[in-house]
Amino acid sequence: MSVNEPLSIGPRPVQQPDLEALVQSVARGDTDAFGLLYDAVAASVLGVARAVLRDVAQSEEVAQEVLVEVWRTAPRYRPDRGTALNWVLTLAHRRAIDRVRSVEAAAARDHKAALLDQLPEYDEVSEQVENRLEREQVRRCLRTLTELQRQSVTLAYYRGLTYREVAVQLSLPLGTVKTRLRDGLIRLRDCLGVSA
Incomplete structure (x- = not known):
């Protein structure tokens, strides 16, 4: 190390991978590229899911579903419509919203079923x-x-x-x-x- 080189304190900055290139490689079936893409976006996907769902277990399920969907639908990614990160996070947001709607619909069905259970049985004596x-x-x-x-x-x-x-x-x-x-x-x- 020479005297003229600046002294670096702390860890070196990590270079972010080129997500667009990774998605294109994933679209061709490159599993190594998918591993790198996964590592780069998983935390963000989980964050979006948690922001919408507010439930840790469901957020983790949705994040897993989104990353599987990224693997399956990578050929559909269009760089002219936005960045790869925005594409992945849009998938995450949509999937989380779908989960919220599904949970709300299930709760409504359960509530309706509970109300039906509360209805009085057929009154055989009065009949x-x-x-x-x-x-x-x-x-x-x-x-x-x-x-x-x-x-x-x-x-x-x-x-x-x-x-x-x-x-x-x-x-x-x-x-x-x-x-x-x-x-x-x-x-x-x-x-x-x-x-x-």
Whole structure:
């Protein structure tokens, strides 16, 4: 060391690799270039992911996904659109935002499912009570029909006979049975309070 050379204190500055050249080499499948690129950008990628996600574990996952994506999509890098570092960090930011949206969507689905779980179960007891009350009302209204109307309605609607079979069963003309059924159903409708 000569007297005229400046004295250097501390470590020598590390020369930054040419990221554009590394990305182009990675695009050709150069794994050594990918290792150098990884070392050069991994901390920045993780920083972007942490800034967006604020969760260490998810940030690390996103950083890993981004670096894999850099390996796979390096041929798509276009130097005329920006620096290699900006391209990588844009991938990181987008992936982190996608993760936030995914987590929010999952939380919304979980919240909706939790609300559905809180809905009361089918109330079997009240349903049975309602059915019983309705049956009682129908029985009460059936008692208001004439004997012929009640027999016709019972045979046709509770036993499932056709009008012709009801006529044979009651030994009546088919027209009479149809009239009695129509009149009986009208009276039932009015008794039950059903609108036409």
